[in-house]
Amino acid sequence: MDTFSLLGDGFAQALTPLNLLLLLVGAVLGTAVGVLPGLGSAMAVALLLPVTFGLDPTGAFIMFAGVYYGGLFGDSTAGILLNTPGNSSAIAGSIEGHRMALAGRAPQALATAAIGAFTGGLIATTLMVFFAPRLVDWAALFGPAEYFALAVFAFAATATIVADSPVKGCVSLAIGLSLALVGVDPTSGATRFTLEQTQLFDGIAIVVITVGLLALGEVLHVAARGREGAVTAPAVVGRPWLSRADLRLAWPAWLRGTGFGVPFGVIPVGGSEMPTFLAYSAERRLDRRRARPRFGRGAIQGVAGPEAAGSATAGSAMGALLALGLPTSATAAIMLAGFQQYGMQPGPLLFERNADLVWTLLASLFLGIVVLLVLNLPFAPLWAKLLLIPRHHLYAGITVCCGLGVYATGASTFDLVLVLAIGLLGLLMRRHGLPLAPVLIGVILGPLAETELRRALAVSEGDVTALFDSGITRALYGLLLAGLVLAVVTRLRARARERAVDEPVG
Amino acid sequence: MSGTVEQGARGLDDEPPEPVLPGGAEASAGRGDWAVVVLLLALGAFLAHGTATMDVPENSGSPGPRFVPVIVTVLTFVLAALMAAQVARATRGARAASEPRPAPAGEGTDWRAVGVVVVSFLAFTALLSPLGWLLSAALLFWGTGYALGGRRPLFDAGVALSVSAAFQLAFSAGLGLALPAGVLEGAF
Structure with a gap:
């Protein structure tokens, strides 16, 4: 019952006219950035971070809640209508969603995505409200060795299991870890890889890296590709009503998707890429048992499952960030930077020191989901109109936003040069098919992994076995090993099949 | 991504x-x-x-x-x-x-367009304090637009100025954050 009263207080704090306005503005801006091709919720939060600097913490985080979910919703709109998902989390839902749009069922696809995101987000946030205090208790069981194991798990999972070519995944991870090493070492005070530049003593800001890699890198990539790839949206006609047959197919998929999504928000495997694809392939497998499989022709379950999974992951990722202080996705990492801006450190202590803020934020997550459903269910086709802006103006606007976002966070021209350099790195990585997610995970969790590793080894006086000494660490490494074996087996099988297909031809 | x-x-x-x-x-x-x-x-x-x-x-x-x-x-x-x-x-x-493989990733790259974006961004960085946000951001917008195929210089310049003015207004008036005013200091 305690939870209810705390959450009630949170709602009371959040439900002021000004906060609702901030939430609405955040939701609109977040959706707008999310709809833009190539940009997703991580970018929405990074670009709009400076906008929140003028606000008090409560207002800022309420706006973040709007931006966060807005980016998610907008991203799936763009994915369905144009097949241009901005975050990897929107890809799985776009596959069938875009087919539905091509078949003239765009309003239904958009409605399925919006309601799916609503359901997933609502269930995940509810679970978080009740389990976040318990997560805090668990966090107390985690020592340096356990945190290090968790970070290693995240590195290996994003670099090898999620990416297609493990070597390329690890290359990206190494780049991310190197970027994270720049700056003054917090443990010993040694300056590392700063090239004697005082501006680098604090390290490279996460906003600079995200904006450079994701936004500026995308602009440069579009410039490099030349004229190809102009986007044309299929017409969206009709009302977003789902027929009874649609609903019968969609609602179990929404729930299954949520089931896939919730656990993945708590473990750091690089966001919602895994759960959305797991939901997608589960729906596909279920569909194959039917007399007339629908996948490939625009199956509504193929939209419902992944969208619910993505949003559920986003919801529980917020819980993990607040309760454990552990950023499990790029978006969460930027929000962590937002917390640190106000001198707050998410984690178990946050619940003691800033309890009112935590509950207000949780309440505003609920409000954010509702506001977005209202904004998206009737108006999704309107959002797609954003894409009628000429392409060169669109990307010019994004570039100006990059400049603004980076300059506004630090007011330093040095950061602007740095963001350009990282943008060029992003271009190179895109050209050579190096995945971007492992870089971000390396940058985000690299410092945590280093501190905890050195702490664990200092305590054990250099005895490496201390890293594998507890049940939690063994379970994590065991899970990792099992995942790697599974990934290798699947890949070998796929290769064998490819060969079997290739051989008869020549 | x-x-x-x-x-x-x-x-x-x-x-x-x-x-x-x-x-x-x-x-x-x-x-x-x-x-x-x-x-x-x-x-x-x-x-x-x-x-x-x-x-x-x-x-x-x-x-x-x-x-x-x-x-x-x-x-x-x-x-x-x-x-x-x-x-x-x-x-x-x-x-x-000895079969035609897909072209290596470097080919088909419009390096000129990339160069224009990079130069625009560097110019923006260098001119931000002396010229102020309004003009330097407009230049960045115009340069990037040009690199991506905008071919109506005057119209685009108008759009660029409106966009950077809108940002300055939203930030200074709406949120109370100062963007560098530069040479236009005192003009408003």
């Missing part, structure tokens, strides 16, 4: 869907990927040099500040070797099969 796009799909489903996505990545190393090997070697050399010349404070415990950089340096060189092996295999495979 379009780079990771098709890759996730492939690993997880036995009949890979082929979503048509912008900037989709090639699955494994191709001949054009020597650039990645060079990048890794350069990164490894930088890390090794930085680690070797690092000033380690007297009282830093063990493991010290060099511990993790050494691990990352070794990882970088190992990956460079693995990558080089993959690229070499791909090159040899292409030669043996």
